[in-house]
Amino acid sequence: MLWATVWLPILAALALYRFCQGRGASAGSIAVGSAAIGTALLVGAGMLQGWTGSFAWGPDIVLQIGLEGLSPAFALTLPLVAALVLVYAGVHEESRGRARLLALMLGFVGAMELLVLAQDLLTLLIGWELVGALSWALIGHHGSDARKSAHARQAFLVTRFGDLGLYLAAAVAFSQTGSFSFEALAQLEGPALGLFVAGIVLAAAAKSAQLPFSPWLFSAMSGPTSASALLHSATMVSAGVYLIARLQGELSAVAWFAPLTIGLGLATALAGSVVAIFQSDAKRLLAASTSAHHGLMWVAVGAGYPSVAVAHFIAHAFLKAPLFMASGVAGDYVGSYRLTAMKLGRVMPGLAVAGLVLSLALAGLFPMGAGWTKEAIVTAAGHVAPYYAVITALLGGLSAAYCARFQLMAFGRGPEGRAEVHQLESGTIYSFAIVTVALAALWLPGSRQWLEALLDSPVPAFKAWEVLFSMLCVVLGLVLGLVLGRWSVTVAENRQEERVAASVAANWFGLPSLGRDLVSRPVNWLALSLASLDDRVVDQGLEASARLAHRLAGWNSRVGEWLFDLGPEDLARYSQNAADYAGARIEPRLFDELPLGTARVSGRLATYVRGFQSGMVHHYYTIAVIGFVTILSIFATGELF
Structure with a gap:
């Protein structure tokens, strides 16, 4: 039953998206605010009844959620704050794109609920990724504005870098304990424990805008005011604090x-x-x-x-x-x-x-x-x-x-x-x-x-x-x-x-400029260099191979004709006829069309692959979703409890 606290805001967001498009600002804001209040009531009922939830993908991979430790305080505060922010957003934000904004904010509540209710690292990681993706969509809500879209990408990529720490921590925990469960973290020790703690600190610091990641918050200000109110109060930025507070007992085992x-x-x-x-x-x-x-x-x-x-x-x-x-x-x-x-x-x-x-x-x-x-x-x-x-x-x-x-x-x-x-x-x-x-x-x-x-x-x-x-x-x-x-x-x-x-002093003492000089520009230079290498070496190498194959085919034809001209007259005529046939039919297909066709296919594949290097974040997320669905289908034998 506890899964309802996650699915209610997400499903309500999908349903109310169409509803808000055909209604006035006040009706839409009250509708989405009511959905958030309903989520808060479910959390309250879960606290009283001791609800838990799990979803098994296999014997070693189980998603678990629960209301334990510090999670109830976060899980209840989140929808209560969001309810008032959503009502405000419905009447404050401009009508163009308002329905989509309200749906994204309500869905954001569901993603954050999954994060704070998670009882294992895998569930936490799924919620963490959803929060990051939706925050990018909220900050870049006005997608037609190139400057705001660039700010959304900057905020997303900075926090995305920190997310690598959470992936590292989850991998270390699973490799050492065979489980993603928080309870199994007590088994970590030595270098593995230190690596786990380092990954958690990196992920939490980036999410909660601690130094040196703090300037990404200014980029996030390009989003609508209501999105900023939600991100800075009970959701995105607070996820980092929740993470280290929730795992403080395990993290404090490391002296540093x-x-x-x-x-x-x-x-x-x-x-x-x-x-x-x-x-x-x-x-x-x-x-x-x-x-x-x-x-x-x-x-x-x-x-x-x-x-x-x-x-x-x-x-x-x-x-x-x-x-x-x-x-x-x-x-x-x-x-x-x-x-x-x-x-x-x-x-x-x-x-x-x-x-x-x-x-x-x-x-x-x-x-x-x-x-x-x-x-x-x-x-x-x-x-x-x-x-x-x-x-x-x-x-x-x-x-x-x-x-x-x-x-x-x-x-x-x-x-x-x-x-x-x-x-x-x-x-x-x-x-x-x-x-x-x-x-x-x-x-x-x-x-x-x-x-x-x-x-x-x-x-x-x-x-x-x-x-x-x-x-x-x-x-x-x-x-x-x-x-x-x-x-x-x-x-x-x-x-x-x-x-x-x-x-x-107001611009983080030049920290954003330092980040551009030490990180952004070198990475962009490396990306452009690799793209140039791909164009000059890979593509031109394939074309050169095709030209060489074509020349070898012509040389082979001439050598064959010279050899078949030797010998008796009948054999010469027979050999000449065979050579003519081979030269007219077999040789062009074998030595011309095959290499050239291979080169053309390779060139098209190279062009297609380079298309993935578009810099468009939604392309990357599409690939990630396809991969996630593939993995989910592999583990589809699990059962829902």
């Missing part, structure tokens, strides 16, 4: 996992915060914030408290999605996502108030629920070493700085006026804000014990000095953010050198 995870998380949180502070684009500021806060989640996992990472994931999901949605409304009103063009506090007072609540929660200010989860991360880091707690608290202050700057520039006091906002747009954002305020209950006594029981994992008790120091950093960060918000306006209007410095 904890320091690497903490170090990578802190470095990403620092870089993402600085990028957000200097960012002039509202969506990109929020994208850098996503990278930074997922870095803090990595710190919690590395410190040995995956439950804290999950708690922050939940709080972050319910506040990050509406911030993107509010930015979408503001961006459509002014025709740009430039923060200096907004200041819509008087034009959209309701959204300004909701944005203030959400920004303060993202900043980690007491008594917001996200403030509690951020303090739990500070405490978790302090359990490893006190200086880790200090560094994490300082990074929380930087988070408060860019939140204050965002709120001041996007929804500060500006020109008079009043914008008409669709009720479903504003209603979904207000609903998220209410949930964010309700999460303040985490500060109530006994909440830590309740959370431990819910997540079945320990949560550290707060230390007074850490909380006080962290809150001081938040207050100072808010003040700094207000100053920087005013300075940003000055930079945009005045000194050129200040604009250049801010631009470098």
